[in-house]
Amino acid sequence: MSPRITRSQESILQLLKQIDRPISAQDLYVELRNRDRTIGLATVYRGLEALKLRGLVQSRTVNGESLYSLVHSDTHYLTCLGCGTSIPLEDCPVRELEATLHQSLPFKIYYHTLEFFGMCLPCQLQLDSPTVRE
Amino acid sequence: MSPRITRSQESILQLLKQIDRPISAQDLYVELRNRDRTIGLATVYRGLEALKLRGLVQSRTVNGESLYSLVHSDTHYLTCLGCGTSIPLEDCPVRELEATLHQSLPFKIYYHTLEFFGMCLPCQLQLDSPTVRE
DNA sequence: GTTATTGCAAACAATTTGCACCCAC
DNA sequence: GTGGGTGCAAATTGTTTGCAATAAC
Numbered sequence: 138m139s140p141r142i143t144r145s146q147e148s149i150l151q152l153l154k155q156i157d158r159p160i161s162a163q164d165l166y167v168e169l170r171n172r173d174r175t176i177g178l179a180t181v182y183r184g185l186e187a188l189k190l191r192g193l194v195q196s197r198t199v200n201g202e203s204l205y206s207l208v209h210s211d212t213h214y215l216t217c218l219g220c221g222t223s224i225p226l227e228d229c230p231v232r233e234l235e236a237t238l239h240q241s242l243p244f245k246i247y248y249h250t251l252e253f254f255g256m257c258l259p260c261q262l263q264l265d266s267p268t269v270r271e
Numbered sequence: 272m273s274p275r276i277t278r279s280q281e282s283i284l285q286l287l288k289q290i291d292r293p294i295s296a297q298d299l300y301v302e303l304r305n306r307d308r309t310i311g312l313a314t315v316y317r318g319l320e321a322l323k324l325r326g327l328v329q330s331r332t333v334n335g336e337s338l339y340s341l342v343h344s345d346t347h348y349l350t351c352l353g354c355g356t357s358i359p360l361e362d363c364p365v366r367e368l369e370a371t372l373h374q375s376l377p378f379k380i381y382y383h384t385l386e387f388f389g390m391c392l393p394c395q396l397q398l399d400s401p402t403v404r405e
Numbered sequence: 406g407t408t409a410t411t412g413c414a415a416a417c418a419a420t421t422t423g424c425a426c427c428c429a430c
Numbered sequence: 431g432t433g434g435g436t437g438c439a440a441a442t443t444g445t446t447t448g449c450a451a452t453a454a455c
């Protein structure tokens with residue numbers, strides 16, 4: 138495995154930084170295409186994977202789709218199981234624990250994810266009413 | 272959506288409780304088959320989805336595969352990005368924040384996930400240490 | 406020049422869906 | 431009886447892989 142960060146990977150990083158929100162590989166691909174380069178979808182996936190292995194990029198899965206973002210942006214989310222809406226959270230109570238782990242285990246920790254799941258009010262109401270049809 | 276928990280869903284819950292570790296839908300399917308019932312894979316997926324919407328079951332994604340577990344077991348993990356090994360963690364520093372959120376937002380919180388990602392020692396060595404920052 | 410990276414298309418695998426049948430109420 | 435739940439197989443979709451062409455050093 139190579140220590141090199143390729144040009145494609147750099148444009149991926151750059152774009153992730155620019156848009157600054159979790160984005161799917163496919164959308165990333167479209168965006169990159171819209172800009173300058175002819176890049177392949179496979180290259181996007183391979184680049185993202187390589188960047189993850191470096192601890193530069195992280196992903197979380199929503200509805201069977203991976204959303205990628207820079208590790209630097211350590212925002213966490215509150216996600217509705219009904220509609221999938223995600224609300225970003227400010228606070229992060231985990232840093233200390235992370236530091237502790239870092240010392241007590243032979244593990245190099247790159248980042249952590251913290252996500253709350255539940256039901257937003259609209260979805261709560263919709264689930265209660267049996268009148269949902271299409 | 273119906274308030275009923277079906278028989279299939281009950282056997283799913285029961286099995287999740289028995290094995291008490293995150294398991295994929297496919298493995299769950301095989302296990303259920305091995306036991307008693309002729310259950311379909313689609314039913315397993317549909318059941319798991321329904322149970323998620325109730326806040327009874329949660330899932331996390333590893334290597335493009337969803338692993339399901341009871342919400343009750345709020346263990347968190349330290350996962351190696353290289354080999355995918357997951358180490359369960361005891362401590363959970365998040366409960367208080369969860370309680371706070373519960374009150375300040377119109378959101379019914381079912382559970383949270385907390386996961387640390389990094390590189391275990393073997394994987395660190397295998398990736399002939401490149402120009403890593405710090 | 407040698408080796409790693411890329412794009413494309415085909416392959417793959419996990420998950421979802423259409424539909425006829427069946428069961429619970 | 432009726433409406434939702436189920437099994438099966440086909441369809442879908444996000445992701446990975448084989449391979450020849452290309453770019454990096």
